[in-house]
Amino acid sequence: MNTTTAEPNSSSQADRTLRTLRSRIVAGQFPAATRLGEVALARSLGVSRTPLRSALLQLAQEGLLERTGSSYTVRAFSFHDALVAIELRGVIEGTAARMAAEQQRNPDSLIPIKNTVTKIDHIIATDTINHYGALNDQFHQQLAALSGSSLIESEVMRASRLPFAAPSAFSSSDDDTQRFKTSLIIGQQHHHALVDAIEKHCGSRAEHLAREHACLAITNIEVAFREREQQQYSTPLLALITEQNTP
């Protein structure tokens, strides 16, 4: 298993700076279009400009920052951008699922992902949804791996790092509404169906299931966005969204 792509809790300044800066941006600490001056930021983060520049470069490639002239600014995201990011993740995961289904494989290779699905079943049955996010992420990672292509695997992970696109981005464990539990049950049904489709080599069904699964996340973010407008409740990620910048 490739552990270098998943960020290790490395002790290097550059990695720490990358994580810290990313979480600060995602938390909405910098208003959109804020120019990030290197000297000031480096001081504020307690590192030198060298590891900071490495972090800035990576965040720009992730899509959180933009180059404007010679320096970096925080990218402004519209609500539409968030929907597109989730949809794109669904499209790429759909490709992974289709490839997984189209493959001749050892039946045993599906055992790990089936175990994960069983664990999620248990979580839902016992109403202990604390660990749902981690298991859900694990399911999606195992799905990507089943594609049989390391390239697809890494591109799925990359698409999941697009802002808002992570599979569990809007499934906060402290959301206790009935609506949320219902969406969990439906999502889990998708998981079962996906494994079934892969097992039976139904490529198209697997692809479209993965896409529909992403649509569930779109519904979730739409609800979260409406709640934010009513100032009831705010998921940190939503702080990134500003009113229309994509026409």
Add this chain to the structure above:
Amino acid sequence: MNTTTAEPNSSSQADRTLRTLRSRIVAGQFPAATRLGEVALARSLGVSRTPLRSALLQLAQEGLLERTGSSYTVRAFSFHDALVAIELRGVIEGTAARMAAEQQRNPDSLIPIKNTVTKIDHIIATDTINHYGALNDQFHQQLAALSGSSLIESEVMRASRLPFAAPSAFSSSDDDTQRFKTSLIIGQQHHHALVDAIEKHCGSRAEHLAREHACLAITNIEVAFREREQQQYSTPLLALITEQNTP
């Protein structure tokens, strides 16, 4: 139009180093799994380690390099990887095409891409295929822009930078075979059909046309690969491909 994402012929050492190093890797100058020591490489490129490290970081994110332990090595690609990269590009372009089709739009917005298609018609009619690559790339860029989402646009461009996945990667202008001209004509038919589908809001048709269009590139690389095995002819890119590393 966004000119910062398309690499300008910038005079910065970092950008020049990025381009030089990328082309050397793609040309197969470094055998797969070669470890790229920073000091030696920097000397060989005539720059200091600072801009070189910036280039290495970006090439790693592009997927040409891998981190192995603490340093970078040239990634090994299998033939299968190349096919997957092209297919993935087709999938993402397909999403862009579908989004373009599903949009209500000013009819005038299709004029630029129609002009490009007309120019390609002319090139084929007059058998002056020198500029085909540039115009083809332009078509694909305009298609991505029609999606109406800057995020999709940048992700299409990113997918096209995956090794082997560029739209015109295997259409060398000195390939004078009948087979190549035939593939040009078929590809151009796809272009016409894509614009037609977008104009008529046929989302699914547009999506699947874009995918089929990528399959044309897959056929091209398969032919090029067979030719390489017979040592007739070698497209530089193919030097990157080593025998199976993806099981």
Add this chain to the structure above:
DNA sequence: TAAGTGATATATGTATACAATTTAGAATGA
């Protein structure tokens, strides 16, 4: 007053010195 020019300050780009870590090799012991 407005426009333009120049100086200054502040930003990013680059090189390099130094620190920390990893790696390779040699020497010693079983």
Add this chain to the structure above:
DNA sequence: TCATTCTAAATTGTATACATATATCACTTA
């Protein structure tokens, strides 16, 4: 002969000094 450990060399990570480009503001001039 093989394994282990210690030492040294080489490599990467970081900080910083310096170079260069850019923006700002004051001052001059029409």
